[in-house]
Amino acid sequence: MYNKYIEKIKTYEAGKPIELVVREYGIEPKDVVKLASNENPLGCSTKVAEAIAKNANRASIYPDDSMYELKKALSKRFGVDRNDIIIGAGSDQILEFISHVKLNQNSSILTSNITFAMYEIYAKQFGAKVIKTPSYKHIVNEFKEAIKEHNPDIVYICTPNNPTGDATKRDDVFEIIKATPKESLVVVDCAYMEYVEDEEYKLEPKDFISFSNVIYLGTFSKAYGLGGMRVGYGIANRDLIKILYKVRPPFNITTLSLLSAIEACRDEEFVKKSVALNREQMQRYVEFANKNNLEYIPSFTNFITYIFKEQNSSTIATNLMKKGIIIRDLASYGLNAIRITIGLSEQNDKLFKELSKEL
Amino acid sequence: MYNKYIEKIKTYEAGKPIELVVREYGIEPKDVVKLASNENPLGCSTKVAEAIAKNANRASIYPDDSMYELKKALSKRFGVDRNDIIIGAGSDQILEFISHVKLNQNSSILTSNITFAMYEIYAKQFGAKVIKTPSYKHIVNEFKEAIKEHNPDIVYICTPNNPTGDATKRDDVFEIIKATPKESLVVVDCAYMEYVEDEEYKLEPKDFISFSNVIYLGTFSKAYGLGGMRVGYGIANRDLIKILYKVRPPFNITTLSLLSAIEACRDEEFVKKSVALNREQMQRYVEFANKNNLEYIPSFTNFITYIFKEQNSSTIATNLMKKGIIIRDLASYGLNAIRITIGLSEQNDKLFKELSKEL
Numbered sequence: 168m169y170n171k172y173i174e175k176i177k178t179y180e181a182g183k184p185i186e187l188v189v190r191e192y193g194i195e196p197k198d199v200v201k202l203a204s205n206e207n208p209l210g211c212s213t214k215v216a217e218a219i220a221k222n223a224n225r226a227s228i229y230p231d232d233s234m235y236e237l238k239k240a241l242s243k244r245f246g247v248d249r250n251d252i253i254i255g256a257g258s259d260q261i262l263e264f265i266s267h268v269k270l271n272q273n274s275s276i277l278t279s280n281i282t283f284a285m286y287e288i289y290a291k292q293f294g295a296k297v298i299k300t301p302s303y304k305h306i307v308n309e310f311k312e313a314i315k316e317h318n319p320d321i322v323y324i325c326t327p328n329n330p331t332g333d334a335t336k337r338d339d340v341f342e343i344i345k346a347t348p349k350e351s352l353v354v355v356d357c358a359y360m361e362y363v364e365d366e367e368y369k370l371e372p373k374d375f376i377s378f379s380n381v382i383y384l385g386t387f388s389k390a391y392g393l394g395g396m397r398v399g400y401g402i403a404n405r406d407l408i409k410i411l412y413k414v415r416p417p418f419n420i421t422t423l424s425l426l427s428a429i430e431a432c433r434d435e436e437f438v439k440k441s442v443a444l445n446r447e448q449m450q451r452y453v454e455f456a457n458k459n460n461l462e463y464i465p466s467f468t469n470f471i472t473y474i475f476k477e478q479n480s481s482t483i484a485t486n487l488m489k490k491g492i493i494i495r496d497l498a499s500y501g502l503n504a505i506r507i508t509i510g511l512s513e514q515n516d517k518l519f520k521e522l523s524k525e526l
Numbered sequence: 527m528y529n530k531y532i533e534k535i536k537t538y539e540a541g542k543p544i545e546l547v548v549r550e551y552g553i554e555p556k557d558v559v560k561l562a563s564n565e566n567p568l569g570c571s572t573k574v575a576e577a578i579a580k581n582a583n584r585a586s587i588y589p590d591d592s593m594y595e596l597k598k599a600l601s602k603r604f605g606v607d608r609n610d611i612i613i614g615a616g617s618d619q620i621l622e623f624i625s626h627v628k629l630n631q632n633s634s635i636l637t638s639n640i641t642f643a644m645y646e647i648y649a650k651q652f653g654a655k656v657i658k659t660p661s662y663k664h665i666v667n668e669f670k671e672a673i674k675e676h677n678p679d680i681v682y683i684c685t686p687n688n689p690t691g692d693a694t695k696r697d698d699v700f701e702i703i704k705a706t707p708k709e710s711l712v713v714v715d716c717a718y719m720e721y722v723e724d725e726e727y728k729l730e731p732k733d734f735i736s737f738s739n740v741i742y743l744g745t746f747s748k749a750y751g752l753g754g755m756r757v758g759y760g761i762a763n764r765d766l767i768k769i770l771y772k773v774r775p776p777f778n779i780t781t782l783s784l785l786s787a788i789e790a791c792r793d794e795e796f797v798k799k800s801v802a803l804n805r806e807q808m809q810r811y812v813e814f815a816n817k818n819n820l821e822y823i824p825s826f827t828n829f830i831t832y833i834f835k836e837q838n839s840s841t842i843a844t845n846l847m848k849k850g851i852i853i854r855d856l857a858s859y860g861l862n863a864i865r866i867t868i869g870l871s872e873q874n875d876k877l878f879k880e881l882s883k884e885l
Contacts, residue, residue, distance in 0.1 A: 168709050169627045173772055181591035181776040190594070204588050211585040219582035219782070223575040226786055227566045227751040232540035235549070256615060259775055267651070268528045285775075292626070292773050350527050392586040395781030410528055413535040414651050416618055416644075421780050422754030423578070427585055 172272060172294035179288055183493050194491040200517050202508040203493040205329070205359075205470050207392035209444060209511075211427070212437035215393070218430040219423055230422040237425055240432035241400055245372045250405040253412060254428075256419050258358055258384040258399030262289050264411040265382065265401075269320050269352055270295040277319035279305050281331055281500050283356060286323045295320070303328065305335040311346045321352045326370065327359040330497055330506045332466030334368045344381055352407075353381045358399075359468040361390035362442055368467060372402035379404050389469060390438045391431045396424040445469045448509045455519050459526050472497065474504040483525045490521050531631060531653035538647055542852055553850040559876050561867040562852040564688070564718075564829050566751035568803060568870075570786070571796035574752070577789040578782055589781040596784055599791035600759055604731045609764040612771060613787075615778050617717055617743040617758030621648050623770040624741065624760075628679050628711055629654040636678035638664050640690055640859050642715065645682045654679070662687065664694040670705045680711045685729065686718040689856055689865045691825030693727040703740055711766075712740045717758075718827040720749035721801055727826060731761035738763050748828060749797045750790045755783040804828045807868045814878050818885050831856065833863040842884045849880050 185199045210216070238249040255261035262285050270276070272294035278286050281303035290297050298317050300309035305324055314322065324343055326335040344353050355375060363369055372383040382403035387393040398420055401411065420428075431437070452471045456463040462474040475483070480503045484496035495506040507518065544558045569575070597608040614620035621644050629635070631653035637645050640662035649656050657676050659668035664683055673681065683702055685694040694702075703712050714734060722728055731742040741762035746752040757779055760770065779787075790796070811830045815822040821833040834842070839862045843855035854865040866877065 169769055170630055173627045173769065176772040178768070178771045179776055181588075184588070184590040184592070186590040186594060187592065201587075206588065207586045209586075210583050215585060216582040219585060220579040223578035223582075224569050226570045226574060226578060226753075226755050227568075228560075228754045229540075229543070229563050229565065230754060231543040231545040233543070233546065235545060256775075257777065259777075263775060268532045271529055394585075395587045395589060396585050397777060397780050409537070410532065412537045413532055416615075416622060417538055417540040418616065418618075418756060421756050421783055423782055424780055 170294070172291065176291050179284070183488065185493070188488060188491060188493060192489055192491070199491045199493065200510065200514045201493045202510050202514060202518060203495045204394065205389060205468070205508045206394045207389065207441055207469070208509070208514060209392060209437070209441050211392035212431055212434040214434045215427045215430045218426055222423065222426055225422050225426075228422055229418050230420060230425045232417050234425060236429050237432070240429055244432060245402060247373050247376060247402055248405065251376055251402055251408055253401045253408050253415065254420060255399045255401065256397040257388060258356065258386045258401070259285055260419060261384055261399055261401040261411070262286065262354070264414050265321065265352060265354060266290055266293050266295070267414045268410050274320040275317055276321040276323060277310065277313050277317065278323045279303055279325070279328065281502065282323065282325045283329045303331050304333055305339065305343065307339050307342045310343045314346050318348065319351060321354060322347050323354050323356065325356045326368070327363060327467035329358065329468070330470070330472060330495065330500060332464050332468045332470055332472050334363060334467040336367055337370060340370065344378065347380070349380055351380065353378075354384060355381060356384045358384065358386045359389055360385065361438055362445060362469055363467050364442075364446070365467075376402070376404055379406065382407060387428050387431055390441050392437065392441065393424070393427055393431060396421070396427045398424050398428040445509050448512060448515055451515055452507070452509060459523070461526070470506050470508045472504050472506050474502065478525060479503065480505050483522070486525055487521055492518055492521055494518070529653070531650065535650050538643070542847065544852070547847060547850060547852060551848055551850070558850045558852065559869065559873045560852045561869050561873060561877060562854045563753065564748060564827070564867045565753045566748065566800055566828070567868070567873060568751060568796070568800050570751035571790055571793040573793045574786045574789045577785055581782065581785055584781050584785075587781055588777050589779060589784045591776050593784060595788050596791075599788055603791060604761060606732050606735060606761055607764070610735055610761055610767055612760045612767050612774065613779060614758045614760065615756040616747060617715065617745045617760070618644055619778060620743055620758055620760040620770070621645065621713070623773050624680065624711060624713060625649060625652050625654070626773045627769050633679040634676055635680040635682060636669065636672050636676065637682045638662055638684070638687065640861065641682065641684045642688045662690050663692055664698065664702065666698050666701045669702045673705050677707065678710060680713060681706050682713050682715065684715045685727070686722060686826035688717065688827070689829070689831060689854065689859060691823050691827045691829055691831050693722060693826040695726050696729060699729065703737065706739070708739055710739065713743060714740060715743045717743065717745045718748055719744065720797055721804060721828055722826050723805070724826070735761070735763055738765065741766060746787050746790055749800050751796065751800065752783070752786055752790060755780070755786045757783050757787040804868050807871060807874055810874055811866070811868060818882070820885070829865050829867045831863050831865050833861065837884060838862065839864050842881070845884055846880055851877055851880055853877070
């Protein structure tokens with residue numbers, strides 16, 4: 168009765184929200200420490216919060232669907248033309264557009280072994296097969312071989328990579344692009360790029376505009392502190408953007424989301440402050456790991472992945488949750504590991520204290 | 527290179543926003559009267575606006591993806607189980623889910639001749655054919671014949687109908703449902719149902735739960751005044767809801783949208799006030815039509831459609847826009863008509879004054 172490949176899909180379950188911990192464990196909302204979804208621990212820019220509060224009564228008005236002002240801001244920030252930009256409800260939605268225009272039951276995607284779950288989820292929503300390289304890291308030779316063998320329709324490069332936190336060198340990204348046939352798309356997902364400070368790993372959207380088959384994805388959900396507002400963007404050659412526009416629903420972000428993103432672009436200081444706090448607190452997570460002889464993946468992001476040998480990651484995640492600390496268990500990714508968002512100093516204190524008891 | 531049926535799609539252009547009129551005609555935002563998108567002229571509930579303002583700094587936090595509180599509120603309001611509900615970014619997104627699970631290049635949908643544009647747009651995004659009955663009204667016999675002849679995979683009943691404003695009698699809706707084979711879905715789109723006061727035309731979601739193949743759609747965009755927040759819902763038998771969940775992206779509405787919808791459910795007075803204002807001002811639009819010998823479609827909604835004989839609807843729409851009044855030209859629907867959202871008394875005064883000059 169329904170499309171066959173749809174019926175096979177398992178329903179995705181998102182990370183646990185604060186509300187659930189409050190409901191299930193009777194913990195006060197103020198006592199819950201959520202370090203599970205890589206939200207910005209500083210919240211959002213006060214300028215954004217002020218703009219939302221001031222414009223709250225615009226909730227009834229549809230947004231400017233041309234997204235004129237936001238595209239202008241992004242165009243200026245990245246040195247690209249407004250026609251090279253598409254806005255999505257999170258960069259997630261742009262992944263959906265890409266999957267929609269490109270995939271069907273005869274196609275496939277290629278990803279690294281452990282990466283952002285939505286690539287696979289959207290591929291399956293369009294009936295496509297998912298091929299993974301052996302490593303979670305984006306190893307050029309592994310990608311080259313898989314491309315040669317499977318000729319995937321979309322190649323995903325997630326850098327920095329979620330949920331592992333590692334990044335791919337700029338030169339390696341371009342090598343993978345060069346190894347991909349022009350008929351296939353390469354998606355360079357840079358949701359965490361603002362946190363990357365090493366020049367060897369830094370990518371800019373304008374580096375990819377000259378390719379007909381490469382798209383750069385960015386988001387306001389992380390360093391810009393707008394996770395709850397669902398705004399992301401894709402930047403690519405305008406012919407590719409035009410195709411994606413064919414499956415974009417009108418009014419795909421809210422009026423207050425549009426306004427928040429425009430305002431967020433005006434407060435680069437907030438991003439700098441967020442990155443600085445992250446750098447400082449990340450150091451504490453590295454020290455905690457070293458002190459406790461815990462394996463970790465060196466991170467280019469606002470989260471860190473701790474890998475366990477003796478303990479069980481799911482048990483630890485559950486025990487922490489009962490104490491009001493939400494982190495992300497990576498068991499479903501095939502890793503005996505947890506992913507922890509770098510929080511505020513006092514949140515991290517609490518995490519260290521409670522996690523110590525589990526080790 | 528892309529899915530063939532995607533390349534054929536024309537990009538959808540949404541109605542003109544206030545920002546565009548400001549930019550193109552140099553009119554001050556406060557002087558623009560927008561009666562084009564069926565937004566609530568009262569804005570949103572003050573309780574909603576207050577809740578948004580108070581929670582503006584939650585922009586950084588992902589929403590509770592289980593939408594626990596909102597489903598609880600809707601469940602109470604409609605007397606249905608929470609498992610019979612799915613939330614979308616506007617009811618639009620639920621149309622997309624339905625199209626996604628059901629349609630492909632071998633399928634078709636059936637709609638009345640003139641109805642909500644998104645049914646066709648989403649059908650084409652999945653390669654399906656669109657069949658239309660001869661009339662814009664939902665005539666039972668026309669639907670029966672078309673169902674028999676074409677065996678469509680989805681039958682759309684838009685009541686009240688957008689952009690014409692007419693409604694389908696309750697008994698007729700059930701006759702169309704009975705004439706539809708169980709393997710096909712019937713979508714009963716009731717975005718404007720809050721404005722319907724005639725019992726013969728009133729529909730309730732719970733009337734459809736016993737059918738395995740019928741879904742009721744509602745929205746917070748109209749009478750609830752949340753057009754800019756993108757929140758709609760689908761209510762159906764839970765087996766159907768489960769299938770739709772397979773293609774729902776996580777976090778498909780924003781944190782502030784979720785909070786707004788929950789708050790809106792707590793202020794039914796606002797809806798009553800909106801409906802009362804609409805009833806009172808609608809009467810003026812009927813009188814204006816009668817006085818000017820203008821043909822109109824009796825409306826069950828918050829908008830009215832004026833049909834022209836001598837004048838050209840596109841010329842009128844452009845002339846009004848230059849004066850800062852945005853209404854919807856229906857030329858693209860094959861009607862020499864305009865659709866006007868019923869505004870506040872003073873907005874309607876301005877519309878009547880300027881439209882008079884065009885007649």
